[in-house]
Amino acid sequence: MFGFEKSLEGKKVFIETLGCAKNTVDSEKVAFLLTNKGAKLVDTPEEADIVMVNTCGFIEDAKQESIDYILSYAKLKEDLRKKKGINQKLVVFGCLSERYKEELLKEIPEIDIMSGVRDYIYLVNSLSANGNNQKLIDTSGEYRDIIFSEGEVRRWINKDYPYAYLKISEGCNHTCSFCAIPIIRGKQRSRSIESLVEEVKFLVDNGVKEVILVSQDTSSYGIDNYGKPRLADLMYEISKVEGLEWIRLHYLYPTEVDDSIISAIAGIDKVCKYIDIPFQHASDRILKMMKRGGNKKQYIDLIEKIRNRIADVAIRTTFIVGFPGETKEDFLELKKFVEEVKFTWVGVFTYSHEENTSAFSLEDNVPKSVKTRRRNEILRLQYDITQKELRKLVGKVKKVIIDEVLSDRDYIARSEFNSPEVDGAIHLVSTTRLNKGDIVESFIVKVVGYDLYARKV
Numbered sequence: 001m002f003g004f005e006k007s008l009e010g011k012k013v014f015i016e017t018l019g020c021a022k023n024t025v026d027s028e029k030v031a032f033l034l035t036n037k038g039a040k041l042v043d044t045p046e047e048a049d050i051v052m053v054n055t056c057g058f059i060e061d062a063k064q065e066s067i068d069y070i071l072s073y074a075k076l077k078e079d080l081r082k083k084k085g086i087n088q089k090l091v092v093f094g095c096l097s098e099r100y101k102e103e104l105l106k107e108i109p110e111i112d113i114m115s116g117v118r119d120y121i122y123l124v125n126s127l128s129a130n131g132n133n134q135k136l137i138d139t140s141g142e143y144r145d146i147i148f149s150e151g152e153v154r155r156w157i158n159k160d161y162p163y164a165y166l167k168i169s170e171g172c173n174h175t176c177s178f179c180a181i182p183i184i185r186g187k188q189r190s191r192s193i194e195s196l197v198e199e200v201k202f203l204v205d206n207g208v209k210e211v212i213l214v215s216q217d218t219s220s221y222g223i224d225n226y227g228k229p230r231l232a233d234l235m236y237e238i239s240k241v242e243g244l245e246w247i248r249l250h251y252l253y254p255t256e257v258d259d260s261i262i263s264a265i266a267g268i269d270k271v272c273k274y275i276d277i278p279f280q281h282a283s284d285r286i287l288k289m290m291k292r293g294g295n296k297k298q299y300i301d302l303i304e305k306i307r308n309r310i311a312d313v314a315i316r317t318t319f320i321v322g323f324p325g326e327t328k329e330d331f332l333e334l335k336k337f338v339e340e341v342k343f344t345w346v347g348v349f350t351y352s353h354e355e356n357t358s359a360f361s362l363e364d365n366v367p368k369s370v371k372t373r374r375r376n377e378i379l380r381l382q383y384d385i386t387q388k389e390l391r392k393l394v395g396k397v398k399k400v401i402i403d404e405v406l407s408d409r410d411y412i413a414r415s416e417f418n419s420p421e422v423d424g425a426i427h428l429v430s431t432t433r434l435n436k437g438d439i440v441e442s443f444i445v446k447v448v449g450y451d452l453y454a455r456k457v
Helices: 019-038 060-086 094-100 101-107 121-129 181-184 193-205 231-241 260-265 284-290 296-309 326-341 367-392
Strands: 012-017 051-057 087-094 163-168 210-214 244-249 271-276 314-321 345-349 397-404 410-414 426-428 439-448 453-457
Touching: 012 019, 012 181, 019 087, 019 121, 019 163, 019 210, 051 060, 051 094, 051 367, 060 087, 060 094, 087 094, 087 121, 094 101, 094 181, 163 193, 193 231, 193 260, 193 410, 210 231, 231 244, 231 260, 260 271, 260 296, 296 314, 296 326, 314 326, 345 367, 367 439, 397 426, 426 439
Parallel strands: 012 051, 051 087, 163 210, 210 244, 244 271, 271 314, 314 345, 426 453
Antiparallel strands: 397 410, 397 439, 410 426, 439 453
16 A cells, blocks of 8 residues: 555665654654665664654754754755765654744755655655655645554564553644644544554564553543543553553543543553653643643542552653743742642643744743743752652562663663653662563662662562
C-alpha cells in the first residue's frame, strides 16, 4: 500500500527528535518507513545525505529550540556544499512546521522539504521523489495517522533502553485555553485495543521490558471509537503479554480519571504504582480561565482517592505559572497546594502566549521575570518535598530496572516510582554482572539531589 520499494537505497539519514515522547514515537515510525525504503540511519548529521528535524511547537521555548536546531543544520548543509561539494537535504516536520510551514520556508530557504504532522507517509514518499531538488511542502488537509497503519508500518526500535513509549491515541478533545495541541493534532483519535496489544508484543519481541502509555489525553482513551473510555480495559489486555514487565501511564487528564483506572493501577501487578496527572494550577479562578474543568477541591479529593486505593503511589504533576491575570494570591494558593499535597515529582512551565489559542485574546500581563521567579519558587519548594519523599525509601528493598550499564559494577536504574527522562534515577552498584532490562532487588542506601543510590541485594 505504501510503496516499500527500495527507492532510498543506500541513503544515509539522520533524525533529530525534539519535544515530547509522542514525537519520539512519530520519529520511530518514520525511521521504519525510511529503512524499508532502503535508507540507513546514522548517528551524526555530518555523515548524512538527509537530515530530518522532528520539531516541537507547543510553547515558546520549545519553538525557539526547534528553530535553533533547524538553523544549525541549515548552516551545516551550506558548509558541506561549499567546502566538500556535498548536497545534503534538510527536511523539517512535526508540530512547529504544522503551525508555521510557510513562515519557516520563507525565513530558512535551506529547507528542502516541509511537512507537518498530518501525513508522514507523504513525507517519506517525498524524499523518494525529490531527486531533482525541487522544494516540496506538504499541504495535506486530512490526518493520515501513521500510528494506525500497524499492518504495514511498525517502528524502529531504540535498543539503547529497555523501555518504549506506546502512543495509544492522537489529538485531543479538550479545549484548554493555553494549549495549541488540538490546533496542531486535531480531535482525539484512539487506536484499537487489538492493534496496541500487537504492537506491545512486537516491542517485547525486540527486547522492550517496559511500555509507557502516552497520548494527548491518556485517560480518555477509547471514547471516540468505543463510545466510552477504555483505558482500564487496555491495561488489562496489555498486561497479558508475556515478557512485558512494567506498564506506566503518562498524561492523565484529572477530570477523566475514574474508578476503573484507579482500580486497574491498583490491581494489575505489571502496572507501575505511578501516575502522571498534569493539574496545571490550583486557583479555581485560574483553572476556570484555563478552561480545565474541575476545581481545587475535586483535585484534592481525587488525590486522596488515589492514595487511599494505591499504596505508596508516586504522583507526578506539572503546573503553569504566569497565566494571564495570575495574581500574587493565585500563585500563593498554588504554592500552598503544592506544599500540602506533597507530590513525588513536579514540573513547572512558565506560561507561553500562543497564537490561535483562546487565551491569546487575554493580555499577557505577568512579566517574564515574575513568571521565572514563581517557577523557581515552586521548584525550590518541591525539591525539599521530593527529598523527604525519597528518604522514605532509604533502608528499603525495591525492584529496579537497569537502563544503562556504566561498568561491570555500576549501573543506572529506575524503580516503578521513577519515569525515564523526567524523574530522578537510581545509581546502582552490583557485584554480579547485569544487563539492560534486568529487573533486580536493590537496597536503597541514600538520597543525593533527585537521585537514589542503591546496591543490588
